[in-house]
Structure formats: structure tokens, C-alpha cells
Amino acid sequence: MITVRVPAKVNVQLGVGGLRADGFHDLANVFFAVALGDEVTATAGAPGSGVTLACTGPDADQVPLDGSNLAARAARLLAARHGIEADVHLAIAKAIPVAGGMAGGSADGAAALVACDALWGLDTPLPVLLELAAELGSDVPFALLGGVALGRGRGELLEPLPVAGSFHWVFAVAEGGLSTPAVFRECDRLREADGTGSGADRVPTPDPSAELLAALAAGDPVALAEALSNDLQQAALSLRPELADCLRAGLEAGALAGLVSGSGPTCAFLAKDAAGAEAVAEALAASGTCRAAHPTHGPVPGARPLDTVGPAAAV
Ligand code: C5P
DSSP: OEEEEEEEEEEEEEEEEEEOTTSOEEEEEEEEEEEEEEEEEEEEOOTTOOEEEEEESTTGGGSOOSTTSHHHHHHHHHHHHHTOOOOEEEEEEOOSOTTSSSOHHHHHHHHHHHHHHHHTTOOOOHHHHHHHHHHHOTTHHHHHHBSEEEEETTTTEEEEOOOOSOEEEEEEEOSSOOOHHHHHHHHHHHHHHTTSOOBTTTSOOOOOOHHHHHHHHHTOHHHHHHHOEETTHHHHHHHOTTHHHHHHHHHHTTOSEEEEOTTSSSEEEEESSHHHHHHHHHHHHHHTSSSEEEEEEEOOBOSEETTOOSSOOOO
């Protein structure tokens, strides 16, 4: 039996370029892994059992337990790559908000790759795991890597970034989820509506912000707060206008900055220190603008077995 812990992510910069012919958008995506995470436990199944799934946690009823679950797809993909049968039971302990813009499904896919690799004694090299992860979804490779990284392409081409110290965050969980494709489609619709256009010929792919990279490298939360940006925020707010109330409540509670996490609807707030994050979380929970508020910190390493210690693996 192997248990793998895997982080959620927030995008400290999510620069969205134009819509490509393959339906994806080119990104300048700065991923940041936070301690709020899931655990996936892999147990050997009887021969011929295939992949079976279970999920526990407050939002477990919202997690699909069929073959579409990214953890199940990851186990099958890894087994196929090695020409073995995928007979495994995967138990997901879910803490990451479901359909919340924090890559919770992607995290479980990455955790399943690492857990099954260890359970089956495969020793798959990290570059191969990253390739399989990219097949599963744009955010899955980062969940393997953790730390802070720039994602180019559709987000799967990763370059680890230097970061000093720890940053303190609060995540405000909304009622219900948002569909990532729907938020990208709304972003395109808003660009068409304002005359910008949405195609890759009309929207250049943004570059990572120099101010943001400097703030991360310096471990400076005030500078990072000023540099946070998310090109999907307007689209998420257009689909869920009430998120503006949550963003306002976090700022009134003393957060340095707030933004929608990825495609939302979770809102992320940067605090100046751990005590600040506790205070913001308490005020948000009492504000009535979110379902729950979790203080946490980062960066943390990517998916790894619970008994493993050491720095995030290099690509
Ligand atoms: O790669 P993943 O399966 O997570 O992507 C889900 C959906 O999000 C895609 O089908 C696409 O609609 C949208 N997406 C996008 N551009 C990206 C990543 C995702 O349009 N870079």
C-alpha cells in the first residue's frame, strides 16, 4: 500500500493567449503549489479487478468514481505504457475543492501516477511520468513537479522558477464549481464582444511578468501581491458575479491582494504572514461570501509518497 500526498495549485500569473486550432489557449502560466492537498492511496487489486476507486472528504459526493476520474485514467495509462494490467484500488482523501480552479482532479491524476509507479515497482523516469501527465491534462505535469514553475504551451511545458521563503495564502471555497472549458469559452466571448478577437492570430501569448518573477525570487509578499494577475478572472466573474463580494470581503479583512484561482470559483488571498492568513480566513468564513476559508502556505513539493523527504525533484 502506497500513500501519495499531492498539492493544489494557484496561478500567480495566468496570462491567456489566443484560441489555437486544437481548442487550447497558449499560456504564460505561473503555477504555485500550496500545502492544501489531497492524498491518494494505492492498494494492489486482485488479478482482473481493474481500477477501483473510493473517495472520502466533505465534497466526496461531487467526485466522479467512474473511468473518467483522472486518477483511474492515470493508473490505466501508466499500466498500458509498461504493458501490464492495471489492477489497483485507489482511495482518494479529498481536501482540494472540486471543480474549484485549484487543479484538484489533475492533482489526483499525478498522485495516482506516482502511487501506482511505486506500488508496481516500475521506477518510471520523471521525464516519462511528465509526458504521461501531459497526456492526462494541461495541469497534471505541474502537480508532479510542485514548487513554483512557469508553464508555457497549454501549461504543460514546465520550467521551475526560483522562489525564496514561504508565502501565506487563504482559499475561499465557493458554493458549486465552474467548468474550465466554459470559463475559457467565456473569456473568448468577452474578447470577441469587445472587438479584440479571440484567435491566436489576434491575441499574442503573454510573457511572464518580470515584477512577479522578482517578487517570487525575493520572497516578498507585498511585491507579489501587486504583481498577481489572472486573465480568466473577468470571465469567471462574468459567469459568477457574486465572487466579487468574496474578493471584496478578503481585502476588507486585510489580505494584501485577492484573485480568482485559475478558472475559479475558488478565490485566493495573499496574506503578509501566517497570523495574517488566519485572521483573513476567520473573517471570510464569517462574511457569508464563501462556503469555507482555508489558510495555507507554499510553495510545497509535488506528488510524492508520504515517507519521502527532500526537495522537489528536478526535471
Ligand atoms: O488540459 P485540460 O483537460 O485540463 O483542459 C480542459 C479544457 O480547458 C480544455 O479542453 C480547453 O477547453 C481548456 N483549456 C484551454 N487552454 C489551455 C488549457 C485548457 O482552452 N491552455
